Every structure is written in structure tokens, then in C-alpha cells.
Amino acid sequence: MISQVKGSAVLAGLSLSAGAALLVWKIFKEERRYERSKFIQEEIREEEAAEGSDTLPSIISHFQGTKISIKSDITEANGRRTLAYYQKARDAHLYSLVLGVRSYPRLRNRREKTMKRIMHYYTEGTKSHRTIIIMCDNETSSMLNMARTNILDPLNLSHDITTEKAWIPAKNIIPNEDLHVTVATPWWWHTMREGNQELSEELVTRFRQTLVSECHHAFQIELERFVLLGGQSLVALWRCIGQRKTEDGFIIYDRHGSEIDPFVKLRKDIVRCFTTDQFGAPLTYNERIGLRESMTNEATPVTPSRGNLVRANSIELKTPGLGSGDGFIHTTLARLPLDCLSMQDVDLDPIHRLCREATATYCGHRMVVKEFRFLETTGAGGESNPCIAPITDATIEAPVRVQMTETGIVENHDLHTAKKVDTNATIGAVGGFHGKTLSMDGLFDGVDVKAVRV
Numbered sequence: 001m002i003s004q005v006k007g008s009a010v011l012a013g014l015s016l017s018a019g020a021a022l023l024v025w026k027i028f029k030e031e032r033r034y035e036r037s038k039f040i041q042e043e044i045r046e047e048e049a050a051e052g053s054d055t056l057p058s059i060i061s062h063f064q065g066t067k068i069s070i071k072s073d074i075t076e077a078n079g080r081r082t083l084a085y086y087q088k089a090r091d092a093h094l095y096s097l098v099l100g101v102r103s104y105p106r107l108r109n110r111r112e113k114t115m116k117r118i119m120h121y122y123t124e125g126t127k128s129h130r131t132i133i134i135m136c137d138n139e140t141s142s143m144l145n146m147a148r149t150n151i152l153d154p155l156n157l158s159h160d161i162t163t164e165k166a167w168i169p170a171k172n173i174i175p176n177e178d179l180h181v182t183v184a185t186p187w188w189w190h191t192m193r194e195g196n197q198e199l200s201e202e203l204v205t206r207f208r209q210t211l212v213s214e215c216h217h218a219f220q221i222e223l224e225r226f227v228l229l230g231g232q233s234l235v236a237l238w239r240c241i242g243q244r245k246t247e248d249g250f251i252i253y254d255r256h257g258s259e260i261d262p263f264v265k266l267r268k269d270i271v272r273c274f275t276t277d278q279f280g281a282p283l284t285y286n287e288r289i290g291l292r293e294s295m296t297n298e299a300t301p302v303t304p305s306r307g308n309l310v311r312a313n314s315i316e317l318k319t320p321g322l323g324s325g326d327g328f329i330h331t332t333l334a335r336l337p338l339d340c341l342s343m344q345d346v347d348l349d350p351i352h353r354l355c356r357e358a359t360a361t362y363c364g365h366r367m368v369v370k371e372f373r374f375l376e377t378t379g380a381g382g383e384s385n386p387c388i389a390p391i392t393d394a395t396i397e398a399p400v401r402v403q404m405t406e407t408g409i410v411e412n413h414d415l416h417t418a419k420k421v422d423t424n425a426t427i428g429a430v431g432g433f434h435g436k437t438l439s440m441d442g443l444f445d446g447v448d449v450k451a452v453r454v
Contacts, residue, residue: 074242074257095231098346110340122379130187133180147358171382172335178387200392210273218370219262225359238329
């Protein structure tokens, strides 16, 4: 009897020990999950310390910041972009694990909130958003779609909100035909009022005047890399291409051009044309508020500002590359809803690896920037796609560089020819006349000729 009692006690002790060990193992596993999801700061500090040490010098260390000046040439602007891109790509790898939502009701609730957030402005129905973009050509769109498909393939994504596996809303994956490069945001989300359409038309005219007067001819951009920013936004990042001359006198077009960076100058000139009196009264929210007050003699409530400073215009806040911004040139490909991605933990390491492979495969692909699209949207395409059901949609061609010859004025389609005042000029957007003498009739329709500098 005594031996049986001792045996039972031993078994009970072993069972308790096994249970305690299992409990400790589960606690350790959960802690590890949260460590990975919160990114191990010690490893980050060690990496940063190693990069700053003498044993591992960085080839981009001579760029102390990412701020790009309007006078930056292509070499400097691309160098600072590369620094910003590298920093973002390095930080992106810290997002290696997305925790699963163990409760299905909680998962569905978060996904429904995500859909409401995506369609917030559209369901409200009283606001609109204005943006200037560059549409990707067919070859570029196909290439970006192929890269996106390959990168996201390990997730086995579903658009069905009821699924328990990895989910992404359909509106968070931009269709091929709507892939674009963001240039500027003239007006952020605002309440539409009387005269809204007339204001959009005025903004389009002002933008067209800027392209012509500042001689923004067609130029090239080149694919830099693919990055899953913050584990959430899959983007394609671009840089500019320009002309440089070798010691032997040969002309080369690459990322180390000596010309003023065309994308930086474009963004700066767009902001200036809307916020200053270059072509007339500024077309900004603050200016329109003041105009409405003077016409109605009624004070309109304005959002309080800090330190009694006038609220900055949205175009200055939302356009990349202004102030201390890094001047990203990007195409958004997809957005992952991290707080409700799946019921299971999702490892993002394969996604980051495929981003590197796609970069190695497609880096260097070039696209010509020759026309711009001005859109006013109510948010029917969600937070990433302004091309769905816009209420204002205007395409503005870049001005054509023309050359004075003995036979008259002919087009010059060289993307990198330096402007010479005595032989070249900008006469507006003209198409279909390559190699032929051009007529001046109708070239300045809708443009304030007095404001044009040739």
C-alpha cells in the first residue's frame, strides 16, 4: 500500500513538473512573439553602431541628411534619395512578424473598421481631394504588376473579408491601369462648396501655365527598388536620370547627371504657382477663406493653430520633398492591414527577400515623364487610388521643346538637350508633328501668354 502511495506521488510530481514546463514553454513562446513584433531594439542599436564604426564605412555617409534643395543637381538629389530609401529599406526589415488575431469576432470587427477607414471620405460624400500624378505607361504597369504578384505570392492573400487566412481589401491593391507616380497634392481633403468645379478648372489652368513658363519638358525616371515600408505599404521607388559628360567628351545619361534635378524643380514650381501671386491671387485654402470673408463680411472659423501661426497650406504639408522631406518618388502597389491581416502569425521575411530579388531583377527600368494628370476625387477608390470615378480629370502634356531651323520651328524630342535661348524655345504642348514645321496657331489656348517666359 505504501509503495502504491509513493508511486502515485511520484507520478503526480512528474505530471506537475511536465505541466509547469509546458506552461513555461508557452509563456516563453508568447514573449518571443511579442519581442519579434515589437522589433528587438538592442539589435537595431548594434547594427547602427556597426554602420557608424571605422570598420564598416558607408559609401553614402557623406550625405548628412535627406533634405533636397531646389538647386540640387541630379547626382546630389539621387544620392539623398538613395540615403532615404536605404534607411527605409533597413527599417522595413525590422517588421518581420505580424501577430495573428486569435479571436475571429475580433478579427471581423477590425476588418470592418479597416473598410470604414478606407472609405471614410467617400461615404461621407461631401469632401474631395485634388492631386497631380504621372500615369505609368503600359510596359511599366505590366512590370510593376508582375513584381507585385511575385512579392505577395507567399502570403496567399484573399480579398474575402470572412477568410481566416491572410486578407487584404481589394481597394488596397491598385489595378494595373491606375498605377501612378505621385507628384503633388494641391488640396487635401476639404468640404466642397459652391464654385468647386470652377476652382478645379482654375487650378488646372494655373498648373498648365507653370509647366510652360518654367519649361518643364519631358524627362526620365528610373526604378530604384521595391520596399515593404513599415511591413504595410509595398512601394516602388524611383530616381531621376540626367546627362553628364565624360573626360573623353562622350555624353552619358544616368543617375549621376549634372543638370538640376527635374522632379525637385517640378514640385517646387507647382507649390510656388499655387501659393504665390506668380500668376494672380494664390489658390490655397487660406487665400480662399480670406476671399470669402471679404465678400460676405462674415468671419469663417479656421482650425486653431499652434503658437498663433497661420495654418500651413496642405500642398506644402503633403507634397514630398518640401521642407525637411526626403523627396520620395514612389508608386504605391499595395497596403497590408497589419492589425487584422490573419488569425495566424504571418512571417514577412520572405516578402522582404522577394523585394530584394525584384529590385535586382527590375532595377534600372526607365519611364518617360511627358504628361501629367490632375484629379479631383471623392474617395471612391479608397485611400490609395484617386483614379476611380474622379469628378475632375484633366491630362496636361509637358511643353514640347522646339528648335528654330532654316525651315521653321520643329520639335526636338531629345530628353536631355540643354535649353539654348537662341535656338530653342518652349511653345506649349504639341503632339504628332515630329520632324515637321509647326504652326503657332492655338498653342497658347487657355494659357496666360503674358505670364509665359520663352
